[in-house]
Amino acid sequence: MEAMRREASVLHLDLDAFFAAVEQRDKPSLRGRPVVVGGVGGRGVVATASYEARAYGARSAMSTAEARRRCPSGTAFLGGRFAAYRRTSDVVMALLRELSPLVEPASMDEAYVDLAADSGHDLSVAGVTELGRRLKDRIAEATGGVTGSVGIGTSKLMAKIGSDLQKPDGLVVVPPGSELDVLHPLPVTRLGGVGPATAERLHQIGVKTVGDLAARSLADLVALAGKAHGAGLYALARAEDDRAVVPDRGVKSVSHEETFERDLTDLDVLNREIDSMAARVAERLRASAFSGRTVTLKLRRYDFTTLTRSQTLPQPTDDGRTIAAIARRLLSDAGTQGGLRLLGVGISGLSVYAQGDLFAEDLLTGEPEPLPDVVTAVDAPEPEPEVDLPAERRWWPGQDVRHEELGAGWVWGRGLGRVTVRFEGPLTPPGKVRTLSADDPLLHATDPPDWRTTG
DNA sequence: TCTGGGGTCCTAGGACCC
DNA sequence: TCTGGGGTCCTAGGACCC
Numbered sequence: 001m002e003a004m005r006r007e008a009s010v011l012h013l014d015l016d017a018f019f020a021a022v023e024q025r026d027k028p029s030l031r032g033r034p035v036v037v038g039g040v041g042g043r044g045v046v047a048t049a050s051y052e053a054r055a056y057g058a059r060s061a062m063s064t065a066e067a068r069r070r071c072p073s074g075t076a077f078l079g080g081r082f083a084a085y086r087r088t089s090d091v092v093m094a095l096l097r098e099l100s101p102l103v104e105p106a107s108m109d110e111a112y113v114d115l116a117a118d119s120g121h122d123l124s125v126a127g128v129t130e131l132g133r134r135l136k137d138r139i140a141e142a143t144g145g146v147t148g149s150v151g152i153g154t155s156k157l158m159a160k161i162g163s164d165l166q167k168p169d170g171l172v173v174v175p176p177g178s179e180l181d182v183l184h185p186l187p188v189t190r191l192g193g194v195g196p197a198t199a200e201r202l203h204q205i206g207v208k209t210v211g212d213l214a215a216r217s218l219a220d221l222v223a224l225a226g227k228a229h230g231a232g233l234y235a236l237a238r239a240e241d242d243r244a245v246v247p248d249r250g251v252k253s254v255s256h257e258e259t260f261e262r263d264l265t266d267l268d269v270l271n272r273e274i275d276s277m278a279a280r281v282a283e284r285l286r287a288s289a290f291s292g293r294t295v296t297l298k299l300r301r302y303d304f305t306t307l308t309r310s311q312t313l314p315q316p317t318d319d320g321r322t323i324a325a326i327a328r329r330l331l332s333d334a335g336t337q338g339g340l341r342l343l344g345v346g347i348s349g350l351s352v353y354a355q356g357d358l359f360a361e362d363l364l365t366g367e368p369e370p371l372p373d374v375v376t377a378v379d380a381p382e383p384e385p386e387v388d389l390p391a392e393r394r395w396w397p398g399q400d401v402r403h404e405e406l407g408a409g410w411v412w413g414r415g416l417g418r419v420t421v422r423f424e425g426p427l428t429p430p431g432k433v434r435t436l437s438a439d440d441p442l443l444h445a446t447d448p449p450d451w452r453t454t455g
Numbered sequence: 456t457c458t459g460g461g462g463t464c465c466t467a468g469g470a471c472c473c
Numbered sequence: 474t475c476t477g478g479g480g481t482c483c484t485a486g487g488a489c490c491c
Binding site: 460461462463464465466467468469470471472473 | 478479480481482483484485486487488489490491
């Protein structure tokens with residue numbers, strides 16, 4: 001806990017329609033046009049809609065099918081290029097770290113900065129306003145035109161509220177002392193932690209604005225939302241927020257899940273899905289030198305009911321086959337009746353301990369314990385590498401490609417054994433479209449282009 | 456063609472231990 | 474014979490966030 005601040009020294013940055021903005025930067029033909037990034041399959045959901053697409057009603061979390069209905073033809077529906085987003089995000093986070101060592105990324109496109117951690121800043125309202133302006137300029141320049149909205153205030157709460165007030169490309173400093181004037185007229189749903197369920201309950205007792213919320217007693221809110229959440233709402237409504245800006249929040253779990261194009265029932269097929277998901281989880285675990293003790297299987301049935309089953313091991317593991325063997329057993333116990341639309345495999349209870357490290361085993365348990373039978377089950381083979389994908393799955397909209405004769409471009413669409421590619425890059429004018437055979441040997445998937453150098 | 460994927464945090468009950 | 478608490482771990486589910 002830290003003391004409440006008297007100066008506007010917390011900055012919140014929110015990059016505008018981030019995934020779509022990166023796509024428009026890298027794909028000149030999409031600039032100024034509606035772009036929707038997200039799942040492009042039958043059960044896909046919108047991750048980000050460009051402001052042009054929002055004008056037609058496309059929204060985050062909407063099914064892609066609904067977004068297709070709302071947007072005009074010519075709207076680009078793209079799968080995500082997360083390596084490209086990550087690269088751009090890293091550039092932005094590095095700029096933030098030039099302002100202060102205390103930077104807390106909240107996601108790829110959002111971060112808090114504690115400006116008080118660097119004594120060099122003028123924390124007057126005029127001073128932080130100028131700082132915000134310069135930051136926005138530097139971000140746009142370093143990212144090739146991605147814009148961000150900045151809020152600055154006396155707490156994380158007020159900084160985040162501020163960044164939301166003038167989107168996109170906004171800059172709002174909430175002067176110390178004016179917090180309640182800004183906060184109380186806003187709908188309660190603007191507070192972090194008030195989602196659909198809490199909002200519905202608050203509306204039922206007549207609470208619509210943050211001001212309405214501030215008029216309720218602590219006991220009322222605890223009865224309505226539980227102890228921790230109720231107390232949190234009570235404090236936020238009064239602009240009481242002493243949450244610290246914390247860099248490097250440790251990872252607590254690693255998981256992978258997948259919604260299938262069609263519900264699956266066949267246990268053999270599902271077990272193979274488990275094997276490949278467990279392998280990906282284990283790979284990420286090892287890449288970050290973590291092991292975990294609790295394996296969780298998540299499943300969503302045909303009717304969207306969702307449940308989890310978990311088992312905790314006596315000692316941590318980072319082995320894909322061990323994770324898969326446990327998840328397989330949890331699945332066979334849970335059953336696949338009616339069909340499953342989603343499966344997920346996750347691991348938590350993470351530590352830096354690595355299985356097979358006898359010294360660490362001694363440290364942890366005093367002596368190595370035998371694994372339970374399930375862990376040594378031999379029915380989980382080493383997951384197979386990705387084999388030849390059908391053309392429909394090999395190419396996906398938005399993907400970066402290179403044709404040995406036609407040059408660099410990206411996939412607009414595919415189907416019926418063909419793939420349509422637009423040949424252009426971040427620094428070229430809008431390019432030409434060509435339709436090629438999906439198995440054209442001259443066409444290859446590539447890494448994302450560099451927006452600073454790629455013509 | 457309804458409803459993604461990656462997470463975090465909280466609650467609550469039962470087991471188990473002291 | 475009757476009657477305890479507190480603390481921690483595990484499991485399951487739910488709300489929420491981006």
